[in-house]
Amino acid sequence: MQKFAVIVAGGSGVRMGMSTPKQFLLLHDKPILMRTIEAFISYDQQIQIILVLPSKEKTRWQQLCENFHFSITHQVVKGGENRSASVRNGLSAIDAEEGLVAIHDGVRPLVSPQIIATAYQVAEEKGNAVASVPLKDSIRWSKDTDNRAVDRSEYCLIQTPQTFKLLLIKEAYRMLRDKNMTDDASVLEARGVKINLIEGDYRNIKITTREDLRVAEALWEPLPL
Template sequence: MQRYAIIVAGGSGKRMQSELPKQFLELAGKPILMHTLEAYYYEQTEIILVLPVKELTQWKSLCIQHNFDIPHRIVEGGTSRFRSVQNGLSAIENTTGLVAIHDGVRPLIKRSIISESYRIADEKGNAITAVAAKDSLREIGDWGNKAVDRSKFQIIQTPQTFRIELIKKAFETKEQDTFTDDASVLENSGERIHLIEGDYSNIKITTPEDLRIAESLLRPN
């Protein structure tokens, strides 16, 4: 079955305290985004990179600078993550197959998790990567706050992988504030969500601290 990967990279560098978009910051000698694409580069996976139009020239220059030749198709991003994923899905002409949707700034994703996400999505229709909450949690409301059972909660990551026909249909709806990720869009269409085990090292790099952690995780022991 044909496999696709939509890599969504539309972040800014504000929380990074950087003028450079965070996906272009260097991690172990090359831009974060290149590590992410490398993780998805293997047989029968077509990579679709979704970037803001203003960053296309810079990305192409970085590819030349770093001799980055992994095949990928570039699609212009939208005004929100929802719109960007829509654009990525629209670039897939096939109505059957599997598509993984992944954050461009999660460069430490393990290939074993990617493979498992495709396998479960093929079997059950979707596979959403998640890890158990490790810290104590409290629910906050106008009435105050209270402790909750953390064993009932999961922290959602990417990849979020789907049968193409299901996620394309789900994204035909209008964007809603309740859509916090791609799984919530699919859930809105009436589909049941299937979680798979992620990894705590699969961090989303959004702050300088995250970048230092990623550098440490990539450093040989």
Template sequence: MDKFAIIVAGGTGTRMGAPISKQYLEIGGKPILMHTLEAFFKEDEGTHLILVIPSSDFGFWNQLCEDYSFSIEHQVIAGGNSRFQSVKNGLNAIQKEEGLVAIHDGVRPFVKVEVIQESFKQAEIFGSAVAVIPLKDSLRKLTDNGKSFFQERQYFRLVQTPQTFQVSKIKKAFEVQELHHFTDDATVYEHQGLQVRLISGNPENIKITTPEDMDYASFLVSKKFF
């Protein structure tokens, strides 16, 4: 079965406060995006890699690939005005209706190969596979009147990517109009009335968004995560 990976990096990264978008910042000797693409290449060199970035960044990305001698084959697609639109553009680049597709945040370079493997395996069987991790901290729910209530944390999970699906099902899911509660690909998939399959992610698989995240990323690099 054909395997695809859509790496979504359409944001500008304003919270980082850096002169360039967060996905192009360097960790471990190369831009974050290159580590992310390498993770999926290591899992299976035959996976079709689709990188979604702003069209205005195409020239900059090409120059980075040249500067860092980055030769992993991938297709570059223009992102949209939202994550939903960017993922949809990536899905439209897949010409086949059969196969498996992993959708992954470009700024999650520390995903383990084993997690990617398991996501493809479970999605082939069950139609979907969404990486999650358990909560460590206590949890409280806020109300509109300013009160809060304890929640049993064992009933909650933190959602990561990859979120992997059978191509035909996720393409159909993205045919709908974008809604405000579509916070990730799993919520779009569920909108069809389908249940998502949860798999264990890895705690290091953070979404690099703030300077503090970059500090932690540097720590992981120092521990030779890559």
């Protein structure tokens, strides 16, 4: 079955305290976003990559590709006003009627080929696959001035990739009414579809702060391309 990957890279450098958007910061001498794309190509060179970027960043990305001699084939799509709109734009750029699509954060460059492979395999068998990891810390429910302990074994942290049969997730996004959803699995779940969790990886971090970048630098291992 044909495979696609929608890489969503609409972040800014606000939480980094930098003017450069976080997806363009360097991870071991190459922009984070390039590392993320390479992770998917390391798994399968035939994956069709759709990169969703803010329109104002398209020129900067083109320049970076020239500067770093980045030659992996990909299609650049204009982002939307929020994440759900950006994902919808990315999905709309796929003309195929059948296939599997992984939706992935542009700032999760440490995703392993093994997780990507499992996600596509389970999605092909069951319709969807969402990477997750168990909680390590104790947690409490908190609202206003009230809080109470809850059982952490009943919760998990959700990562990307979130991988789907193409027609299922396209239809779910077409029917989406809550434009503030930031989780693709929730969009499909709102249509009454059961979500299948797969084992993620604590190393598959989302780089949003300076501390995250330091951790990613420490964990980085080169991928075979």
